[in-house]
Amino acid sequence: MNAPIVTLVGRTNVGKSTLFNKLVGKRKAITEDVNGVTRDRVYDKVEWTGHEFILADTGGLDISNKDIMNQEVKSQVEKALFESDLILFVVDGREGINPHDSDIANEIRKYNKKVIIVANKIDRGKIPDHLYDFYKFGFDDLIAISAEGSKNLGDLLDKIISFIDFSKFDTDLDATRIAIIGKPNAGKSSLVNYLLNEDRMIVTNIAGTTRDAIDSYWQYNNKNYVLIDTAGLRRKNKVIDNIEYYANQRTFDAVDSSEICLFLIDATVGVTEQDAKIAGYAHNRNKAIIIAVNKWDIVKKDTNTMKNMEMDIRNKLSFALYAPIIFISVLKGQRITDLLNLIEIVDNNYHTRIKTGILNTILQDAIMMNPTPQDKGKRLKIFYISQVQTAPPKFLLYVNDRQLMHFSYLRYMENQIRQNYSLKGVSFIFDVRERK
């Protein structure tokens, strides 16, 4: 499930586990009055006013205490912070600022996430003046609560909800959104109608008949999808009236709101400039991409026709070599089953999560076969790789010096990963960070 992650951070004994248990409504982590008792990361789902998020507890991990923490645990916390959409920085409100709090503040500031300071243990009476000292950390908000006394927890939940952009996440229906894109007359409406098995849209031979993006729910192999049929794209100088501009903008919106972009190319026309432009946009937003060449039934074919067409597409859309190409005919129902299987594969790829252990084995092997680049006697060191996000997959690389990481070496890393996981249809994001 794709839900926002809210992470509890703070030094030991401030009440993170107590708060975690209160918010998820059950006893999960062991709460003890001994420093560092709860060590594991715990996750659970929290629902509030119709919204859902994952609450993650980093346990009694004191990220400021470098002696106690071994590297493994530290990277676990780093990963948790990196993945989170919101950080709850829990502090002891009775005690006020502790030097460890400042260290933790410096640590979490690096992640550039929204942060709410949760001043715990304000059980009764008025809010102590020293609480306002916490504002000096410069985070987004502060709230006083009592986890044990269940005070102000509703306000805290309201605040959490208000800090999360839920539009970025799946709604209640767990469905993959597929935008069907292509110039007018490519066969978009025909494909949607074919899949839905009904004449939901008017299909005509006049370019631009379907002007708006229409969402349709569709099921295949017990999986839910939303098909977004977009109005055709027009060339710039042909955008003459508002409706057409609007239709064009809708296409970009459809890409934004989708996970998979299915590009329909009219085989009788080939890849147009507009196709390339919108495909580039989809690529830059790291959408999964499938290219379907439609109307294959009316193309005069010899042995090289398919190969030439494929080469032309690869040339014009050279940024998306990972995107599979399939030749179909919606009218004749040719290879539509293959297309549907391809959608399923790409959907799975987009949501793949590769285990950190496996990634690091691939990394070690890759470095052995092709040593990292060096400059002026200094060699690039890659300490660690981890996938920190799915849909789209995002990989975090910790290196000694970012300047030494070349694009070509990242490309090489990508290819090494793809040898093990083809991840067809899916582009990679690499986040290269320095570790001191």
Ligand code: GDP
């Ligand atoms: P953690 O180290 O952040 O996981 O902190 P714990 O949840 O284990 O709590 C540490 C101690 O603080 C426990 O003895 C809790 O009972 C106590 N505690 C937690 N929340 C509150 C609170 O709101 N008020 C008071 N007075 N004590 C609390």
Ligand code: GDP
């Ligand atoms: P849209 O503008 O992209 O939505 O395209 P439509 O679905 O309206 O299709 C435009 C025209 O192309 C219609 O006349 C369709 O019947 C025709 N068409 C769609 N798919 C195919 C195909 O696979 N082969 C052939 N020959 N014609 C097709």
